[in-house]
Amino acid sequence: MGAGLDERATQVFRYIVEDYIATAEPVGSRTISKKMGQALSPATIRNIMADLEEAGFLAQPHTSAGRVPTEAGFRYYIDHLLARQSLERSETDRLSRAAEEGGTPADEVVRQVSRLLSDLARQASVVVFSRPDQQVLRSLSLMRASVDRILLVAVMRGGWIQHRLIEGEPDLTPEDLEKINAFLNGLAEGMTLPALRARILHELRQEKARYDRLMHRALTMGARALADNAPGEVFVEGRANILEQPEFLEDVHRLKRILRAFEEKSVIFRLLDRAIDSQAIQVSIGPENPVEELRDISVVAAGYRQGPSTVGSIGLIGPVRMDYSRVIPLVEYTASLLSTMFGQR
Amino acid sequence: MGAGLDERATQVFRYIVEDYIATAEPVGSRTISKKMGQALSPATIRNIMADLEEAGFLAQPHTSAGRVPTEAGFRYYIDHLLARQSLERSETDRLSRAAEEGGTPADEVVRQVSRLLSDLARQASVVVFSRPDQQVLRSLSLMRASVDRILLVAVMRGGWIQHRLIEGEPDLTPEDLEKINAFLNGLAEGMTLPALRARILHELRQEKARYDRLMHRALTMGARALADNAPGEVFVEGRANILEQPEFLEDVHRLKRILRAFEEKSVIFRLLDRAIDSQAIQVSIGPENPVEELRDISVVAAGYRQGPSTVGSIGLIGPVRMDYSRVIPLVEYTASLLSTMFGQR
DNA sequence: CTTAGCACTCTCTTGTCGGGAGTGCTAAAT
DNA sequence: ATTTAGCACTCCCGACAAGAGAGTGCTAAG
Numbered sequence: 165m166g167a168g169l170d171e172r173a174t175q176v177f178r179y180i181v182e183d184y185i186a187t188a189e190p191v192g193s194r195t196i197s198k199k200m201g202q203a204l205s206p207a208t209i210r211n212i213m214a215d216l217e218e219a220g221f222l223a224q225p226h227t228s229a230g231r232v233p234t235e236a237g238f239r240y241y242i243d244h245l246l247a248r249q250s251l252e253r254s255e256t257d258r259l260s261r262a263a264e265e266g267g268t269p270a271d272e273v274v275r276q277v278s279r280l281l282s283d284l285a286r287q288a289s290v291v292v293f294s295r296p297d298q299q300v301l302r303s304l305s306l307m308r309a310s311v312d313r314i315l316l317v318a319v320m321r322g323g324w325i326q327h328r329l330i331e332g333e334p335d336l337t338p339e340d341l342e343k344i345n346a347f348l349n350g351l352a353e354g355m356t357l358p359a360l361r362a363r364i365l366h367e368l369r370q371e372k373a374r375y376d377r378l379m380h381r382a383l384t385m386g387a388r389a390l391a392d393n394a395p396g397e398v399f400v401e402g403r404a405n406i407l408e409q410p411e412f413l414e415d416v417h418r419l420k421r422i423l424r425a426f427e428e429k430s431v432i433f434r435l436l437d438r439a440i441d442s443q444a445i446q447v448s449i450g451p452e453n454p455v456e457e458l459r460d461i462s463v464v465a466a467g468y469r470q471g472p473s474t475v476g477s478i479g480l481i482g483p484v485r486m487d488y489s490r491v492i493p494l495v496e497y498t499a500s501l502l503s504t505m506f507g508q509r
Numbered sequence: 510m511g512a513g514l515d516e517r518a519t520q521v522f523r524y525i526v527e528d529y530i531a532t533a534e535p536v537g538s539r540t541i542s543k544k545m546g547q548a549l550s551p552a553t554i555r556n557i558m559a560d561l562e563e564a565g566f567l568a569q570p571h572t573s574a575g576r577v578p579t580e581a582g583f584r585y586y587i588d589h590l591l592a593r594q595s596l597e598r599s600e601t602d603r604l605s606r607a608a609e610e611g612g613t614p615a616d617e618v619v620r621q622v623s624r625l626l627s628d629l630a631r632q633a634s635v636v637v638f639s640r641p642d643q644q645v646l647r648s649l650s651l652m653r654a655s656v657d658r659i660l661l662v663a664v665m666r667g668g669w670i671q672h673r674l675i676e677g678e679p680d681l682t683p684e685d686l687e688k689i690n691a692f693l694n695g696l697a698e699g700m701t702l703p704a705l706r707a708r709i710l711h712e713l714r715q716e717k718a719r720y721d722r723l724m725h726r727a728l729t730m731g732a733r734a735l736a737d738n739a740p741g742e743v744f745v746e747g748r749a750n751i752l753e754q755p756e757f758l759e760d761v762h763r764l765k766r767i768l769r770a771f772e773e774k775s776v777i778f779r780l781l782d783r784a785i786d787s788q789a790i791q792v793s794i795g796p797e798n799p800v801e802e803l804r805d806i807s808v809v810a811a812g813y814r815q816g817p818s819t820v821g822s823i824g825l826i827g828p829v830r831m832d833y834s835r836v837i838p839l840v841e842y843t844a845s846l847l848s849t850m851f852g853q854r
Numbered sequence: 855c856t857t858a859g860c861a862c863t864c865t866c867t868t869g870t871c872g873g874g875a876g877t878g879c880t881a882a883a884t
Numbered sequence: 885a886t887t888t889a890g891c892a893c894t895c896c897c898g899a900c901a902a903g904a905g906a907g908t909g910c911t912a913a914g
Binding site: 549550551552553556571572573574 | 855856857858859862863864865
Binding site: 269302303304305307308309310315317319323325327329338342345346349401402403404407413416419420423424426427 | 648649652662670674749758761764771
């Protein structure tokens with residue numbers, strides 16, 4: 165496995181994978197022979213194929229079908245053989261434009277970029293924004309939301325907006341709120357929400373908090389609003405693109421399973437979570453991905469940064485037979501685009 | 510058409526429709542005869558069926574198949590024959606709970622309710638919130654969003670939150686913003702956004718605005734932020750439920766078309782728009798619905814109110830063969846639930 | 855007016871068959 | 885010692901036929 169595969173076998177294997185990616189059909193020896201300009205006869209190719217099968221890289225759906233790359237085969241292909249396609253200028257342009265023109269609300273931008281990515285790759289695209297806690301505050305504001313509710317709006321440096329609801333406190337006047345706002349903003353700028361909470365709790369223990377009624381009020385409200393951490397967000401765009409793949413069309417049951425999975429935030433989370441920790445792009449082929457019910461799909465995902473820390477990841481979901489040489493650069497580019505975009509804000 | 514159908518024919522027709530709704534298969538004369546306790550023989554039923562076919566209510570997929578209700582048939586069924594099922598206590602309970610427990614951000618609540626509706630009906634559920642302009646302000650706040658951008662956050666009485674971005678104005682200090690906030694809030698409470706804009710423009714023409722620099726600033730910023738109207742929002746929940754319907758599973762092309770349509774906000778808009786104007790529940794059967802590419806699906810939708818004016822609508826999308834007797838009360842109940850919920854806020 | 859009877863139509867399933875694609879093996883060619 | 889031509893073999897797939905099943909329309913009797 166590790167060492168194996170002389171040059172010729174490698175060549176043949178590459179052709180097989182690429183043909184299979186393009187056609188979704190088992191590849192026969194004739195096809196490959198032709199593709200190599202008859203340098204080798206079908207019979208020879210067959211011998212090589214038999215070797216590749218023994219090595220676990222190829223499989224036969226049935227005796228007289230062509231060969232299909234196994235998951236291990238794809239793994240090997242990606243690790244050793246992949247020739248990245250460089251992106252078209254027009255593609256990178258479109259992506260950058262989408263990243264720039266969206267307004268501040270970060271979710272809008274991310275959604276738009278994700279959608280475009282989905283279209284370019286003809287796969288379903290997915291974004292996970294999973295570390296709201298690492299986001300740094302730019303400003304916050306308490307607003308009256310109903311007779312007995314106050315809404316805390318927090319604008320983060322990256323452009324994400326978070327809302328927290330505070331129940332009770334019906335007696336605060338608009339003027340009180342303004343003062344509290346000013347006070348909290350003074351504390352908040354440049355901190356993460358959990359850090360702000362810690363700071364608030366600290367302040368609450370200070371002497372002076374006990375004597376200034378409004379300040380005390382502000383602090384307890386802040387503490388309450390920040391008690392639980394934000395859960396992170398998930399966007400799925402371009403679901404319909406999975407219908408472009410013949411393997412999904414054929415099997416409606418599979419399709420159902422996948423679409424159901426898209427409705428479960430937690431599933432998507434598990435799917436992309438890994439990509440957040442590793443800086444590099446992550447390719448999970450079939451059973452490598454962490455979600456049992458999606459053992460027959462692949463995920464190509466990359467984390468994106470906000471300043472120094474990775475805060476989320478963006479990825480594509482599709483059949484194991486994906487055009488990795490194209491999709492990997494695409495996702496990588498998109499992720500880095502998001503990173504620089506968030507960096508500038 | 511209008512007058513037609515004696516009692517017996519009606520009875521038979523109802524049975525046919527209901528059987529077809531339950532099974533998605535053409536219904537034969539035997540089946541109906543049995544269902545009626547052999548009161549009539551299959552032969553008699555066949556005669557009646559022939560009449561119903563002539564009247565345009567039934568059709569035969571092919572010579573020796575059973576009968577299937579036509580779209581006109583469904584229309585008649587809904588208009589004259591429908592026996593509404595009353596909802597289960599557990600269902601109404603679940604819906605009310607979902608409506609209550611969501612926090613203020615109205616989109617969260619609406620989304621949750623919509624999802625539940627989708628599950629209860631086993632159809633895809635769709636919400637359109639289309640009249641942001643009719644929403645009445647509760648409070649608003651300007652927040653620093655980036656070095657040269659300001660975010661206007663508006664909390665409406667119903668709990669919807671709107672964001673508008675104002676470009677430029679890098680030199681405003683937090684203190685300035687606070688003052689502007691206070692000033693604008695004074696103007697804003699209880700108005701719709703367009704009304705507020707009108708008011709602002711009016712103020713700008715007043716004498717005093719010319720002399721108070723900050724006030725002038727506040728007004729022009731407000732005017733700019735409110736220059737364009739909010740486009741309204743669309744949520745689709747429970748897409749996977751359309752895979753529960755055999756008629757969609759069989760025809761992948763159709764499925765693709767429908768899923769694609771779900772990705773187009775504007776399509777969904779057109780689909781539910783009508784329901785907003787008419788107070789009552791709207792049932793669009795197949796070609797009756799306003800979207801050409803969805804001529805083979807039905808929409809059951811109802812508007813929901815915010816105070817006196819209808820601001821959005823919620824509905825279900827499914828095959829023409831829907832269980833209307835169940836789905837109609839469900840949608841109606843859900844819509845009224847949303848109305849009362851928004852009313853209380 | 856209802857219904858039993860019957861011939862007829864159409865679909866759907868099952869089985870059979872031949873062609874096509876592709877393989878593996880063997881023996882000859884290089 | 886490879887490579888390759890040749891060939892028998894396997895399996896899929898589409899076409900075709902046959903039969904069962906479901907349902908109809910019509911006719912004639914109740």
